Amino acid sequence: MTVGVSIDDRGRPRIRTQSGHMRRRVVNAVVLGLTGLLTLLALVPLFWIIGYVVYRGGQYINLDFFLHMPTPLGVAGGGVLHAIQGTIILTVLSAIFAMPPGVLAGVFASRNPQHPLAIAVRFSTDVLSGVPSIVVGLFGYALVVKQQGHFSALAGGIALAILMLPIIIRTTEEMVNLVPKTLREGSLALGASEWKTTVSVVLPAAANGLITGFLLGLARASGETAPLLFTALGNERLDAWRMVSSGLAAGQNPIAVIIRLIEQPVDSLPLTLFKYSQQPYPERIDQAWAVALVLMILVLFVNIVSRLWVEYRSAKLQG
């Protein structure tokens, strides 16, 4: 019997199929097998990279590597404390610079989608997210380094903030768009202003999505090397923690201490990785692998903590 339609004895059309749907089963099995195979193939580079970094970096990693400043070549021990501190400083600075304007621009674009300014924001975020990061670094150099006459964490933070900005604006706009209209209306119907409604109802309702967007931005920024070459430069001798704590112990104004700190050039993990990997000394190459591992662990750690936090938060909201 072939596939087709025949009329049964009560005059209704009936679909005739081959017995056991053989062909369909075979096609199904083949496609399923193929998708599985290709999924595995896509996972290969991922695990290869992670595995190799863990293998190469793991041998040189220990607690001292996290807690100590670098030692001169030939002196055993030493770590990358300076780069971990620098990465944290740069990330915090870029978050401070990028989040307020990014969130406000995203809210504005979402609330006034047809406004010329909103269209301009949308267009420029598209352009900005396509700008190569090294160009952003050059921009930071011209804007801050050239004016101040020296490299600094401040310049690095600004360059990274520019890279984060489009991600934050876009995520905020999309997440605010997803908040049900009735939620906003509920607040407005009580006499709340647009502004109050946005701050106390819309943004909390969009919080989970916003946090995810911020972290994507932070992850991008903390992994960048190129823009820092022109701005933060790198600094193997700066122990930020010691500088701040000794400054505070000496009774200096905390704000002055912070300002002095961000005026210094700082290192970051990707920058250290880049510089170490170019040196002709085997121990620096080994340390570069270890730095790669530290960077990976750091990003993974931030990811896991934030996911747990988001889950905890939504579980609390759902009761």
Next chain:
Amino acid sequence: MTETTLGGLAAGGRSSSEGDASTLLTPAEIVRERTLANDRPIITPEPAKVEVKGLSVFYGSFRALAQVDLTVPEKRITAIIGPSGCGKSTLLRSLNRMNDLTPTARIEGTVLLDDEDIYGPQADVVDIRRRVGMVFQRPNPFPKSIYDNVAYGPRLYGIRRRSELDDMVEFSLKQAALWDDVKDKLHQSGMALSGGQQQRMCIARALAVEPEVVLMDEPASALDPVATMRIEDLMQDLKQAYTIVIVTHNMQQAARVSDFTGMMMMRDDRAGELIEFDETEKIFTRPKDQRTEDYVTGRFG
């Protein structure tokens, strides 16, 4: 606060005990039963709380509402019924200026709240929305605790002292017949409540700013029958203190709860108009307009 009973479903009153059987009654039978149970509005004239005069609403060039005249009596429940798309919600939303939020919306005519034009140059939209509260079709709890949901309005108006907020929250939740359900978990998320409880929390939230009028836009259409019945009972309690306007698709519901009913229809140019307004009992038993009769008896498509 009267307790809610399952029997209350029957005729909007508390006398009947037929329970679910009432859902099989026609709107006309429901209002006749209410008349027998003496649950009829005290005969007019009641003071007018809201007066709508020659109201037209436009969205861009589209006319959504044409020349509506409507008098909403104080401390009564006024139902607006009519087929989908006839402008019921547009009318309701123009009573607390929620249409302002639609950028292309424009109105003609006047809406008087206690004889003051809410669209007049002196009108303060914040004050109007405080005095005319709104409950929406789907419960819209804010992503906050039950307490913070209800305290949201009072806080907007500058109430900060904890004891005062506590009083407002407790009073409003009691009025919304939700206090006993939630008094031990005020600081849990409002989103964790059931649909019916969420809607009563939203009613409490609206009551917490001491409105004079409460607009309800199909407040029970997303709820199951038991939750619907509790909301309907609640409305009977609330009309002692508030003027209520409810938009509903459900004619049985209008027949059960309301004292006055307005019938809306779409004209050929798709603008909505109010074709008849009268005591609920008259609308459902001897309407003047043939179209109303066709609609309430189910002959209208």
